Amino acid sequence: MNRLPAILFKISLAAILAFITLPLLVVIAASVSPTPAVTFRPSDWTLGWYAALWDSRWLDPFLLSVKLAATVSVASGVLGALGAYSVAYAKCPGHTAIMSFLLSPMAVPQIVKGVAIVLFLSSAGFFNLLGTPGLVVAHIVLTLPFVVRMAATAMFNFDKRLDRAARILGARPAQRIRYVLLPLIRSGLFSGMTFAFILSFNNIPISVFLVKPGQTTLPITVINHLEYSLDPVLAAVNVASLLFILGAIILFEKIGGFSAQFHGGSK
Amino acid sequence: MSTIDIELHSVSKKFGANRIVKNVNLAIPKGKFVSILGPSGCGKTTTLNMIAGFESPTSGEIRIRGTDQTGIPPEARKIGLVFQNYALFPHMTVAENVGFGLKMQGRSREEVAAGAKRALKSVRLEGFENRYPKELSGGQQQRVAVARAIAPSPSVLLLDEPLSNLDLKLREAMRVELKEIQQDLGMTFVYVTHDQEEAMAMSDRIIVMQGGAVAQEGAPADIYGRPRTSFVADFIGKSNILPISAVADAKTGNGSWRVLLGTAGMPIMAARMPGLVPDKARFCCIRPEAVRLADAAGALDEPANLLTGTIQKVVNLGAYLEAWLLVDGEITLKSMIRSSRLDKLAVGHRVELAIAHAAVQLLEE
Numbered sequence: 001m002n003r004l005p006a007i008l009f010k011i012s013l014a015a016i017l018a019f020i021t022l023p024l025l026v027v028i029a030a031s032v033s034p035t036p037a038v039t040f041r042p043s044d045w046t047l048g049w050y051a052a053l054w055d056s057r058w059l060d061p062f063l064l065s066v067k068l069a070a071t072v073s074v075a076s077g078v079l080g081a082l083g084a085y086s087v088a089y090a091k092c093p094g095h096t097a098i099m100s101f102l103l104s105p106m107a108v109p110q111i112v113k114g115v116a117i118v119l120f121l122s123s124a125g126f127f128n129l130l131g132t133p134g135l136v137v138a139h140i141v142l143t144l145p146f147v148v149r150m151a152a153t154a155m156f157n158f159d160k161r162l163d164r165a166a167r168i169l170g171a172r173p174a175q176r177i178r179y180v181l182l183p184l185i186r187s188g189l190f191s192g193m194t195f196a197f198i199l200s201f202n203n204i205p206i207s208v209f210l211v212k213p214g215q216t217t218l219p220i221t222v223i224n225h226l227e228y229s230l231d232p233v234l235a236a237v238n239v240a241s242l243l244f245i246l247g248a249i250i251l252f253e254k255i256g257g258f259s260a261q262f263h264g265g266s267k
Numbered sequence: 268m269s270t271i272d273i274e275l276h277s278v279s280k281k282f283g284a285n286r287i288v289k290n291v292n293l294a295i296p297k298g299k300f301v302s303i304l305g306p307s308g309c310g311k312t313t314t315l316n317m318i319a320g321f322e323s324p325t326s327g328e329i330r331i332r333g334t335d336q337t338g339i340p341p342e343a344r345k346i347g348l349v350f351q352n353y354a355l356f357p358h359m360t361v362a363e364n365v366g367f368g369l370k371m372q373g374r375s376r377e378e379v380a381a382g383a384k385r386a387l388k389s390v391r392l393e394g395f396e397n398r399y400p401k402e403l404s405g406g407q408q409q410r411v412a413v414a415r416a417i418a419p420s421p422s423v424l425l426l427d428e429p430l431s432n433l434d435l436k437l438r439e440a441m442r443v444e445l446k447e448i449q450q451d452l453g454m455t456f457v458y459v460t461h462d463q464e465e466a467m468a469m470s471d472r473i474i475v476m477q478g479g480a481v482a483q484e485g486a487p488a489d490i491y492g493r494p495r496t497s498f499v500a501d502f503i504g505k506s507n508i509l510p511i512s513a514v515a516d517a518k519t520g521n522g523s524w525r526v527l528l529g530t531a532g533m534p535i536m537a538a539r540m541p542g543l544v545p546d547k548a549r550f551c552c553i554r555p556e557a558v559r560l561a562d563a564a565g566a567l568d569e570p571a572n573l574l575t576g577t578i579q580k581v582v583n584l585g586a587y588l589e590a591w592l593l594v595d596g597e598i599t600l601k602s603m604i605r606s607s608r609l610d611k612l613a614v615g616h617r618v619e620l621a622i623a624h625a626a627v628q629l630l631e632e
Contacts, residue, residue, distance in 0.1 A: 165354040167341045168319055169368035170419065179367075183358045 024242070031235035049236040058237060061221040065201050066244075068132070068217060072139040073197040079140070080147030081189055088152035089181070099152065106145040110205035113141060118209045131212035138206050143196035147189070154188025155181075190256020197248060201241075271333075272297045272423050272455040273318060278327035280313050287313045289479040290327070295457060295472075297422075300449050302458045302466035305476035306502065311459045314476070315425055318457065320344050332422060342371075347416030347424040351431060353408045355400040361387070361411050362396035368419035386418035387411075389448060406437045413448065423455045430465065442468045463503045467491065475499050493540070497630045500552035507553040507600050508630070514545035523570065523624040526551060533595045535572050537627035548629035555589070557626035558602030560611060561619040571621040576600065578616050581609075588612060592620065 032045040273295040280288040316322040320341035366383035390410040494500035523536040576592030
């Protein structure tokens, strides 16, 4: 009697996975297309579009996006850990209200955030912050709630008796944070920082308001290019970004071990 | 040198309007195994937390090795604590857990490793250094917790119901081992428990707490044999607690007191209680094993009360029979009688009973 639902379940699962991955396959196929019009002929393919990426037109935006994402990830990680510590661990006065405030940027659409930040910077006279400094600040606003959320969950789950145990064994406050608290919330913090990195690296809706000519991020460069032509270079850029993000996730995972969070405890 | 490790002088603790600990005075001698025993909510864990420094007394003073501990945080008190749930660090190996206290003292890597090894040896858990806590059984985690607490060589070890998460067999084995570890190390152990058997089995001294105050303090045999209140008599072991209407005659020849039991006023001879004003006695306690059959096999060579009882109910517990006897038409006595006497104990039979004068203890309240 259970066979039919089980088969239906597998079919729908396969359909969902296909729905997610097939567009990627199309993009990969397009990136090796032999003609400037996006076509796909299995017998006849080229890596020439990837070679075309090795050009400052693409490399500069890529490096800017990497620097931006790395800065945002680290800054959000530090700020998010401090915020989560006072809100979820030390339970400072008014911690529920502060937590809601820290998470509130998530409720604002990204376009609105982008417009708001541009209007604020220009009306407050900070024109010189438009461009990269503005991007860093705006991306931190975007990613901080995710880092706070994940770090706070890890700290809520932290067994405070472990802090007492360390205390009676002679550990001072800084030692308790270094040897007991941080190792045990590390995976939550790193998964938040990974999110922050990816969100920043891929962001369009906020970045589009803040980039300056000559200082554009990779996704904005792709959008700009798209206005004039739809050629396989775009597909190659996207495949390259995808591989880069995958590499970044693997690196973060190696450092933070955060997948253990989803498989029940570290080590 | 002082031989008292921990002193509490008039220590009270309030949480809001609730007085959890009321004017407790204690002196815990060096090198002894002392239990703080009481039901949940009696203030024993709060008392322990105040000694450890996790709570501070609302009033009163705690001294450890003669030094007032007011304002001294737990990390500076140099005492060990074994937690009820062990609280082992899940991200550290057994060796790292046990060496943690020494590492915090700034000892060298070699000293930390040697200290951890020595502590693990004293709890008989060698060869597990590189395991993680979750790879160990409950009993092994318990040993790691004890090893971690004793590794920095504190002069006092506090234990907060450390055996309550273990199954019965293991708990009984660990009782013996904890006592051996304590004697090997010569360390002062302060053991908090609600389990009277545990406290009886291990302690040199028992402090019984009730409602935030010390109800009675003494050697286990004293607490069991000469309870002062009906609470202590009831909490420690099994007992018949009977109301008395009056202490009829305080002076009789052999040093016993004559008291009247129940509303009917059945006379019975009771042990003299030094320090107890006869008029203040409200109850008496008779342990079930002191209620004996008065025949040749059960004869006593000390002054005894001779009573007649009707058997109401018998429960066979294997080695012993538990029998309920109605005496004088009004008073029900529970008794423990060896199973070999089963033939004497048919429900409805009348039997002659003997209860030594010394086994009838008067209680204050």
